[in-house]
Amino acid sequence: MKRREFISLLSGAAAGWPLAARGQQSGRVWRIGYLGFGPASNWTREVEALRSGLRDLGYVEGKNILIEFRWAERADQMHDLAAQLASMKVDVIFAPASTHVESARKVTKTIPIVFATHADPVGLGDVASLSRPGGNITGLSMLLTELSVKELEILREALPHARRIGVLWNPTTPSHPTAIKAIKAASEKLGVELVITPAGTVTEIEKAFSTMTRESVRGVLVLGSPIFNAQGPLLAELQLKYRLPAIFAYRPNVDAGGLMSYGADFSDLYRRAASYIDKILKDAKPADLPVEQASKYVLVINLKTAKALGLIIPPTLLARADEVIED
CATH class of the missing domain: 3.40.50.2300 (Response regulator)
Structure with missing residues (x-):
């Protein structure tokens, strides 16, 4: 092969590299850290509601999303489990209620945290306001x-x-x-x-x-x-x-x-929480995602x-x- 032909071939291959890189990026597997309070068997309905919400948005476990579950048996275990998820550098931490959020917020100020059944996010200082959370935490609330x-x-x-x-x-x-x-x-x-x-x-x-x-x-x-x-x-x-x-x-x-x-209705809230995770994975900032209220009692x-x-x-x-x- 002549030198000029070799250089042309190499240049053509290089032109294709960004496309390949973009293809790999589009095939990224996102990791969600799920911080739960067990036993896990008692939360089957809610976990399935979250998974159903994610499936409806195009996420398939094992293909483009993984859920890392951590279940605490006692409240004093929650902090260590939250720290585990933060150290894994998951893309989002799902911390359903105020008890979970309390632990998650202490271990990270950068990883987005999504809640589903928070009782008082403004009163506890987890968000600045319902309309403008202002930090790395947002989700759905029931007062x-x-x-x-x-x-x-x-x-x-x-x-x-x-x-x-x-x-x-x-x-x-x-x-x-x-x-x-x-x-x-x-x-x-x-x-x-x-x-x-x-x-x-x-x-x-x-x-x-x-x-x-x-x-x-x-x-x-x-x-x-x-x-x-x-x-x-x-x-x-x-x-x-x-x-x-x-x-x-x-x-x-x-x-x-x-x-x-x-x-x-917890199942409804967990299903709706999937949309927050989806928006964050698509580069939305938790600070800009208003906290929504429960609508079904x-x-x-x-x-x-x-x-x-x-x-x-x-x-x-x-x-x-x-x-x-x-x-």
Whole structure:
């Protein structure tokens, strides 16, 4: 081959290199760090909702996206797991609620963080405002203060003669102190006395029910928290053991045997969170993506549990239920 022909051939090959590079770039596999609070089996519905949302946007696991799951069994494990994801340099950290975000924000100021069920993102300082988050954190929110007050009202309607109501809260959930203030104010208008009882671990949950029983409460408001959401069967068992009708923020607690739940549709929020991940992977900045509010709230009543507790649910409350479980 003559020197001139060789140089021409080499130049032609070089011209093709940028195209090849672009082809490889378009075939990039994105990595999502999922920071969860286990057991993982309790979150199957929500995980599938997130995956479904991603599939609808063209992402296929193992082909152009990988999800790195990290499940904490206790709240004090969350920070180390968040640090693991940050050290892996994932493209986005999915941290569903305020408890998860609290840990994730401490380990990175640069990796985008997306939440799905944050209770109070502005009040806790995770975003500057709902319309302009301003940092590396954004997502979807449900205002726990308003939600908890509504749950107290519903429980009071179900238990019209109750004068003492227990409130189960978690000191490790950042949004709970604010929610408790709102509940206290509402309780005065409803004419009920609150017995506010903390539980930050699984062991403390049963102790809390025992304490509330000694304090002669007639029902329990269980504030939404990752640990309580993950302990549906245990809470349902304690509800029956201590004969304390309970209302929850998380619908699967009722599927597990809890009496009632009123709260945002978690599956809907997780599915919508996929759009935030998609926008960020397409170079949108979390600081510029407004926080959206939950739009679907569901009241579910378990009549089988009501019967086991010897409780008659008022017809007016049953008529407002979005779903009634009868067997």
